[in-house]
Amino acid sequence: MPWPKETRWLGKETPRVDGPAKVTGRAKFTSDIVLPGVLHGAILRAKWPAAHVKSVNLEKARRAPGIKAAILVNEGEFEVRYAGQEIAALAGTSKQAVLDALALIEVSAEPAAFVVKELEAVKADAPQVFAGKANLTEGAAKETGEVAAAFAAAAAVAEATVSTPIQLHQPMEPHGHTVQIDGDELTAWSSTQGVFACRDSFAKSMNFPQSKVRVTCEHMGGGFGSKFNPGVEGLLCAKLAQAAGAPVKLMLTRAEEGLAVGNRPSSFQKLKLAADAEGKLTAFEIYSVGTPGFAAGANQGGGSGGASFPAPYIYKPAATRVKQGSVAVNAGQSCAFRAPGHPVASVGMEAVLDELAVKLGVDPVEIRIKNDPHEIRRKEYALGAEKFGWKEKYRKPGASPGPVKTGVGVAGAAWMSGGRGTQAEIQVNADGTVEVRVGTQDLGTGSRTVVQVVAAEMLGLDRDRITVRIGDSRFPPSGSSGGSQTTAAVSPAIFDACENVLAELKKVSGLDDPRGANWKAACAKLGSAPLQVRGKWREGLSTGGAGGVQFAEVGVDTDMGAVKVKKVLVVQDCGLVVNKLTCESQINGGVIMGLGYALYEQRVMDARTGFVLNPTLENYKLPGAADLPEIQIMLLDMPERGVIGVGEPCTVPTASAIANAVANALGVRVPDLPLTPDRVLAALGKVPKGATGTAARPDATAGAFAAVAAAPEAEWVESNGGCHSYT
Amino acid sequence: MKRNPGDAAAPSGSEVFLASGLSRRTFLKSLGTSAVTAAAMGAEQVSQGLAQANAERPVGPGAVPVTLTVNGEKKTFRLEPRVTLLEALRGEAGLTGAKEACDRATCGACTVLLDGTPVYACSMLAIEAQGAEITTIEGIAKNGELSALQKAMVDKDGLQCGYCSPGMVMVLTALLRKNPRPTEAEVRHAIAGNLCRCGSYPRIVAAARAASGQSAGTKLTFISSHDHAVA
Structure with a gap:
């Protein structure tokens, strides 16, 4: 790798460059943009989970005081497929x-x-979300090897049935935009993970040339996969601005965030795993079904539309049978969510793997080291087990004494990361100051700071010489921020641009090395015309394939059913660390989000009314400061691998490790996530297995798995690169 | 502390007085707390009093003048009485530091100080905040100089996307004024009403501890490639 070995900025603890603006309230987020004469936009949403709409009359609303524009989402008659579907909008x-x-x-x-x-x-007799079309889509099927024979010949076979909930993104800044149309130019201030993707989407749907659309995002309050496009709300905002002839700001309410901007699909998984006497995995089988909402949705990484996931996850037994289905329901649509498919896949795989280890009498860490195909992860299991004190802490399931039982669990993550395609522009002024322009965006991951760190390192300058300008579709193009690809896509482009700057400055100034102490003198030679140089992503500076493992220690109150996570140890690789401080923050965040997935978060649908019962934050429980475990992070520094993103792998195994730790504490598995007190008590036989404990009741799930098994087979499509593939 | 709009400090307009000199609030309060008084007043008097109280339209629904003291500056706005303090600060005063994230007192992104006490600005009406000293995030850094807490938030990376940061800074500023050396448990308790979806809590706690001159601690272990190559 051509990255420098001795560094001043790279790989150090660098406070984020926009920190002061964010802690003083100066940072202008999309929701803070105020334009002269801006109108307030809002959306009317369907109050029925399913309905045939015959007409929508806007006339009274249009004539109401202060109303400047009223538009329909659909002309004529149309179908409502979930409570919360957009019907009309006003400004x-x-x-x-x-x-x-x-x-x-x-x-x-x-x-x-x-x-x-x-x-x-x-x-079969369920109401159809789309009339005339079965709710259950065809099941994507994949079979390798002689599955039945492999199970028959195995030394041990374990089975597990688990479920995972619909998880909501709930970024602190709701989805929203301000759009201004001035003549033939459209400008949007968008809370987005992709300024270029938004630009193209606005251009297409508003019928504007791409050259006349500008999207900016100076600061945005989190997205986690849900802000790649303008969304229906963005397009309505633009149409309102057009209709009103004035700028319109349309930010969603918190309740709308819980209805209509995406979620992580649910899953019910029935798994079977076999090993030989040495503990080598030989056979795997899974039937799964989940919902991505009212339509099929984007592929989440498995082969069958919106609710599928990678299977078998991480491990590669020779004989596998996989059949996954997605079922439509009258509820909001899924979309990408931090490590799409992976936390879902991990929960099932790590559960059945632990059950198998128990059957074989093998230590859970040992069975993972024995079977994991990824060398770095094998190393991480060994390092982590030592640091965590696994050997001293691990007891047979249920062996912990007393009413509050402790347990430990472990799980692994795979993520492709990677990233390419970014371009950057550097302007060097005669006074020695530097402006770096790149059309990426900072979701809170610290990408703005990454740009500054790389530029300061390569040019040999103090950081305060370098102004970073990002979040604007007029800057050199960069991809959307997803798939943990931003750092690996952006850093090489800055590196390349800096090399080009130094080459040019050398020519202009005649100085052999214009960096560091020579910088001022070299820049002074520029005169009145600043130097402007481009650079672009190139091979050899960043790569993909991040592994990670996590260990969890929990206490479970067997009288009250409450689970307390005491400690999570993360062992993570991410190649060359650009900024230790923001890297650590991302990992903390991934663990805490995984903790929410394990213990608290679930969208609850009311079967009787068809409504989301908990779209807002008082009922949709996010982890808070009181819920924190001790989080310990070990970063494997591997600069020889180049830059690798870390935002997603660090959230994948947390919930699995916690669920395994709870099973280890209790001696019985709580099969449904989140592991709420009622479910813990139901697993212990202290309260009846209620309607919420569905994976706990074979009578409740048998029909679904049979339906998936019987569904016509669709071709399995391996995801090809991008954020959904993995190693 | 919750301010009572009937306090002497509140300007007229936030409270309406009946002709008898008995305010609507105190009149109704006396009805609620003392059945004896009500009985003594006689049914007719009571019904007259009630009719009079109900006939009064205290303020609104149209815009009324509302005077707020924000970061030491007095400003008067014309607002509908249903406008929240947060809407007034963000929309009228141009102070967009406090954020609207839940609009119903669950996330704390809108936190401001009212006479030094953190309140959810989204769930209080602007007219209720009259007469109080309101401090917003914009009033914390003096002459562009970050407070010790703000500096620690930056240095310890007590933020990611930054949308919750203004609220976090406000509650922790209030905490540190009352309790200059809080324990980790006290810091966690102070921010229990503030949500951060990025999961920056560990570093926020570290920042609050560092700002009070205590060890912030870090759990990060960095293993060089040489070390783990031989592991």
Whole structure:
């Protein structure tokens, strides 16, 4: 790798460059943009989970005080497929005026039969989300080797049935935009993970040339996969601005965040895993079904539309049978969510692997080291086990004494990372200051700081000489921030641009090495024309394939059912670390989000009304400061591998490790995530296995797995690169 | 502390007085707390009083003048009485540091100080905040100089996307004024009403500890390639 070995900035602890702006309130997020004469936009949403809408009358709303534009989402009659679907939008002079006028929109609709629960929706007589089309899509099937023979010949076979919930993104800044149309130019201030993707989407849907659309995102309050496109709300915002002839700001409410901007698909998984007497995995089988919402949705990494996931995850037994289905329900649509597919895949695989280890009498860490095909992860298991004190802490399942039982668990993560395609521009001024421009965006991952660190390192300058300008589609192009690819896509482009700067400066100044102490003198030779140089991503500076393992220690109160995570140890590789400080923050965040997935987070649908019962944060429980375990992080420094992103792998194994630790503590598995007290007590036989404990009741899930098995087979499509593949 | 709009400090307009000199609030309060008083007043008097109280339209629904003291500066706005303090600060005063994230007192991104006490600005009406000293995130750094806490938040990376940061800084500023050397448990308790979806809590706690001159600690272990190559 051509990265320098001795560094001043690279791989150190660098406070983020936009930190001061963010802690003083100076940082302008999309929601903070105020334009002269800007109107407030809001959306009318369907109050039925399923309905046939015959007409929508906007006239009274249009005439209400302060209302400047009223538009329909659909012309003519249309179908409502979930409670929260967009029907119309208004723009007016104040939030209050718009809220008043929303109540004046008249919708004539015939409510229809609906279904919101996966296990109901798979039934043959369930209401169809799309009339005439089965809710359960064809099952993607993959079979390798002689599965039946391999199971028959195995020394041990373990089975597990688990479920994972719908997880909501809930970024702190809601989705939203401000759009201004001035003549033939459209400018959008978007809370987005991709300024170029938004630009192209606005151009296409508003019928503007791409050259006349500009999207900016100076600061944005989190996305986690849900902000790659303008969304329906962005397009409505643009159409309102066009209709009103004035700029419109449309930020969603928190409740809308829980209904309509995406989520992580649910899963029910029935798994079977076999090994030989040495503990080598020989056979694997899975039937799974989950819901990505009302339509099939984007592929999550497995082969079958929206609710599939990689299987078998990480491990490669010779004989495998995989069949995965997605079932439509009358609820909001899934989209990418931090490490799409992987946490879901991990929960099932790591569960059945632990069950197998117990059957074989093999230590859970040993069986992973024995079977994991990834060398770095094998090393991480060994390093982590020592640091964690695994040998001293691990006891047979349920062996912990007393009413509050402790347990430990372990799990691994795979993530492709990678990233390419970014271009950057550097302007060097005669006073020695530097501006780096690149059309990436900072989701809170610290990418703005990454740009500054790399430039300061390569040019041999103090960081404060370098101004970083990002988040604008007028800057040199960079891809969307997803797949943990931003750092690996951006850093090489800055590196390349810096090399080009130094070559040019050398020519202009005649100085052999214009860096460091020579910098001022070299720049002074530039005169009145600043030097402008481009650079682009190139091979050999960044790579993909991040591994990681996590160990969890929990205490479970067997009287109250409460789970307390005491400690999580993360062992993670991410190649050349650009900034230790922000890297550590990302890993902390991944663990805490995984903790929420394990213990608290689930979108709850009401079967009777078809509504989301907990779209807002008082009922959708996010982890808070009181829930924190001790988080210990070991970073494997491997500069020879180049730059690798870390944002997603660090959230993949947390929930699995916690679920395994709880199973280890109790001696019985709590099969449904999140591991809420009622489910813990149900697993212990202290309360009945209720409707929430679905994976705990074979009678509840049998029909669904049978339906997936019987569904016509669709071709399995291996995901090809991008953020959904893995090693 | 929750301010009572009937306090003497509150300007007229936030409270309406009945002709008898009995305010609507105290009149109704006396009804609620003392059945004896109500009985003594006689049913007719009560119904008259009630009719009078109900006939009064205290303020609104149209815009009324509202005077707020924000970061030491007095400003008067014309606001509908239903406008929240957060909407007034962000929309009228141009102070967009406090964020709207949940709009119902669950996430803390809108936190401001009211006479030094953290409140959720999204769940308080602007007219209720009259007469109080309101401090927003914009009022914490003096002459562009970051407070010790703000500096620690930056140095210890107590933030990621930064959307919760203004609220976090406000509650921790209030904590450190009351308790200059908080324990880790006390810091966690102080931010229990503030959510951070990026999961920056460990570093926020570290920042609060560092700002109070205590060890922030770090759990990061960096293993060089040489070391793990032989592991």
